[in-house]
Amino acid sequence: MILVVVEHDRGTMSPATWEALAAARALGEVHALTIGEAADGLVDQIGNFGATVVHQVHGDVLGDYGPEAWGEVVAQAVKALDPTVVLATGTDRGNEVMAHAAARLDMPMVANVIEFGSDELTRVRWGGSLLERCRLDAPVRLLTVAHHAFAADESPVAASATPLAVELDPVLSRTLVRDRVERAAGVTLATAPVVVSGGRGVGSAEGFAPLQELAAELGGVVGCSRAVTNNGWRNHTDQVGQTGTRIAPDIYIACGISGAIQHWVGAMASKKILAINTDPEANMVTKADYAVIGDLHQVVPAITAEVRRRRG
Amino acid sequence: MRILVCVKRVPAPGARINIAADGQAVDTAFLGFTMSPHEECAVEEAVQLVERHGGEATVLTLGPSEADEQLRYAASLGVARAVLLPITGPDWDPQRTASAITAAITDLEAADGAFDLILFGNESADSGGFQVGIRVAHALGRPMVNGIKGIDVDGDTLRARREADVGVEVYEVPMPAVLGVKEGINLPRYPTLKGRLASKKVDVAQVVPQAEAGGQQMVRLLPAAEQVSATVILGRGPDAAAAVVDMLQEIGVLK
Numbered sequence: 001m002i003l004v005v006v007e008h009d010r011g012t013m014s015p016a017t018w019e020a021l022a023a024a025r026a027l028g029e030v031h032a033l034t035i036g037e038a039a040d041g042l043v044d045q046i047g048n049f050g051a052t053v054v055h056q057v058h059g060d061v062l063g064d065y066g067p068e069a070w071g072e073v074v075a076q077a078v079k080a081l082d083p084t085v086v087l088a089t090g091t092d093r094g095n096e097v098m099a100h101a102a103a104r105l106d107m108p109m110v111a112n113v114i115e116f117g118s119d120e121l122t123r124v125r126w127g128g129s130l131l132e133r134c135r136l137d138a139p140v141r142l143l144t145v146a147h148h149a150f151a152a153d154e155s156p157v158a159a160s161a162t163p164l165a166v167e168l169d170p171v172l173s174r175t176l177v178r179d180r181v182e183r184a185a186g187v188t189l190a191t192a193p194v195v196v197s198g199g200r201g202v203g204s205a206e207g208f209a210p211l212q213e214l215a216a217e218l219g220g221v222v223g224c225s226r227a228v229t230n231n232g233w234r235n236h237t238d239q240v241g242q243t244g245t246r247i248a249p250d251i252y253i254a255c256g257i258s259g260a261i262q263h264w265v266g267a268m269a270s271k272k273i274l275a276i277n278t279d280p281e282a283n284m285v286t287k288a289d290y291a292v293i294g295d296l297h298q299v300v301p302a303i304t305a306e307v308r309r310r311r312g
Numbered sequence: 313m314r315i316l317v318c319v320k321r322v323p324a325p326g327a328r329i330n331i332a333a334d335g336q337a338v339d340t341a342f343l344g345f346t347m348s349p350h351e352e353c354a355v356e357e358a359v360q361l362v363e364r365h366g367g368e369a370t371v372l373t374l375g376p377s378e379a380d381e382q383l384r385y386a387a388s389l390g391v392a393r394a395v396l397l398p399i400t401g402p403d404w405d406p407q408r409t410a411s412a413i414t415a416a417i418t419d420l421e422a423a424d425g426a427f428d429l430i431l432f433g434n435e436s437a438d439s440g441g442f443q444v445g446i447r448v449a450h451a452l453g454r455p456m457v458n459g460i461k462g463i464d465v466d467g468d469t470l471r472a473r474r475e476a477d478v479g480v481e482v483y484e485v486p487m488p489a490v491l492g493v494k495e496g497i498n499l500p501r502y503p504t505l506k507g508r509l510a511s512k513k514v515d516v517a518q519v520v521p522q523a524e525a526g527g528q529q530m531v532r533l534l535p536a537a538e539q540v541s542a543t544v545i546l547g548r549g550p551d552a553a554a555a556v557v558d559m560l561q562e563i564g565v566l567k
């Protein structure tokens with residue numbers, strides 16, 4: 001049996017979980033584990049993705065998300081249900097919960113798997129710039145699936161719910177979410193349809209004003225490279241890349257960015273990429289769909305002016 | 313506050329990552345090395361916390377003897393003490409790394425007292441296992457939350473913030489605690505000349521680690537699928553603006 005750990009936030013299931021459930025179906029009979037009463041309403045949705053049984057866990061320390069409490073639940077579920085594989089999401093929460101479970105079970109855990117072989121797994125390293133084939137010597141395979149590696153295809157079945165009893169030490173409440181600051185609605189870097197991004201070539205914090213104007217004109221937001229955040233020109237929340245945000249806009253306009261691999265992995269899911277660079281050999285230029293060779297300080301304002309001219 | 317930061321030496325590749333012929337490692341013949349960016353921020357955070365609350369920061373790494381470079385870099389930013397757990401050959405797997413680090417921490421604490429806070433990166437830049445810090449915390453019986461982008465000290469409690477899809481989550485963790493931090497928690501300083509000179513004099517303690525292999529074995533590294541695109545050059549300089557806007561209309565970004 002394949003046990004999928006359902007990631008949810010106070011009862012709202014994450015899309016990454018749909019992918020994990022879909023990926024699990026290729027491996028065997030799928031059961032799901034939901035943690036906390038708030039997730040009790042998810043049975044039908046879980047069934048849509050092919051899990052036949054939903055094991056529901058309730059407990060005093062499960063009123064909200066907590067990495068230690070959730071990890072302990074997964075560890076106890078492994079002992080009680082004896083799955084051959086446990087899959088969680090390759091997200092902040094999924095990786096964290098699985099690592100806490102693996103630590104408690106003293107078993108290996110493989111993060112961000114993209115392919116399951118019969119005795120070898122393929123996982124991503126370097127934020128996706130490199131792959132690793134690995135072997136696992138363990139009684140139960142504890143894995144997370146890389147986000148976006150599997151299609152979230154539905155395969156509806158009628159899932160049944162069943163309670164799973166666990167013993168939870170009240171001390172686990174020490175890492176529960178205590179408080180929240182909800183995000184204001186609006187476009188974010190991760191969801192914007194257009195991202196106009198600047199690199200070292202922009203030259204200064206003030207140099208971003210024309211990029212901001214073009215972004216506003218196109219209904220998008222401004223992004224940047226790590227060279228820019230390291231210089232203090234923009235806040236880290238604008239950084240695209242391995243240690244920044246992964247984006248997938250309709251178009252990514254990369255101005256004065258060389259296209260280092262750690263930047264590229266954050267931008268490569270963009271539908272189209274336009275590079276504006278003085279260097280025709282820059283990695284960003286050779287990998288982009290479109291390029292303009294030239295000084296961004298002249299090219300970007302010219303594009304904004306042309307957009308305004310056509311709008312009349 | 314007594315703070316320990318665990319960092320890992322990793323290559324700093326540029327445009328692409330080349331794999332060595334035997335498939336066992338990244339070809340580093342022409343590369344420099346660094347610590348993972350999340351960990352550089354962890355070092356900066358430790359230094360700032362010590363500046364604000366007093367105490368001392370220590371940095372620790374398990375890696376080749378060349379990782380002395382990353383320890384001294386941390387020292388040049390203001391970390392007082394450094395510990396190297398030297399290994400030869402390929403990287404250790406996550407379980408083995410975690411048990412070696414746990415043993416080293418236990419020894420350090422037996423000699424000089426407990427660390428109030430142990431900081432890790434959210435994940436290492438190269439292997440990205442998302443687990444070493446969590447394993448160490450569990451072995452030490454201490455609370456651990458990963459992905460932290462803000463830390464405030466309030467008596468014996470740490471208020472730690474983490475960004476999620478729906479907003480910011482706040483955790484209140486009793487010390488002694490372990491946290492995994494993400495880049496963006498602060499803007500790491502550059503070493504000063506004085507800092508660099510001082511770092512040369514720091515005594516790097518060396519303890520040869522001993523730990524059993526865990527259950528995950530790397531077979532080989534593989535390149536990620538390359539996206540090949542024949543770039544369409546829309547023009548040179550500002551004159552290309554018309555062609556760019558044509559393209560934006562064609563792909564439907566501009567209606």
Ligand SMILES: Cc1cc2nc3c(=O)[nH]c(=O)nc-3n(C[C@H](O)[C@H](O)[C@H](O)COP(=O)(O)OP(=O)(O)OC[C@H]3O[C@@H](n4cnc5c(N)ncnc54)[C@H](O)[C@@H]3O)c2cc1C
Nearest residue numbers: 199200201225226227241242243244256258262278296437
């Ligand atoms: C583990 C690790 C993680 C990392 N994570 C990230 C990450 O998340 N995001 C990230 O961005 N980087 C990341 N980096 C850093 C990355 O390796 C590069 O150093 C960084 O992306 C370079 O930024 P850049 O392209 O702006 O600067 P540079 O590489 O200096 O490139 C500047 C570019 O601007 C062009 N240019 C200069 N002047 C002009 C002009 N007037 N008009 C047009 N073009 C001009 C130049 O031709 C050049 O191509 C990471 C590095 C490591 C080791």
Ligand SMILES: Nc1ncnc2c1ncn2[C@@H]1O[C@H](COP(=O)(O)O)[C@@H](O)[C@H]1O
Nearest residue numbers: 318319374432433435436441442443444
């Ligand atoms: N060899 C090592 N030496 C010291 N710290 C390490 C080592 N490997 C991993 N770490 C720490 O553990 C964190 C998580 O690593 P990982 O589990 O590989 O993603 C890293 O960000 C480091 O802080």
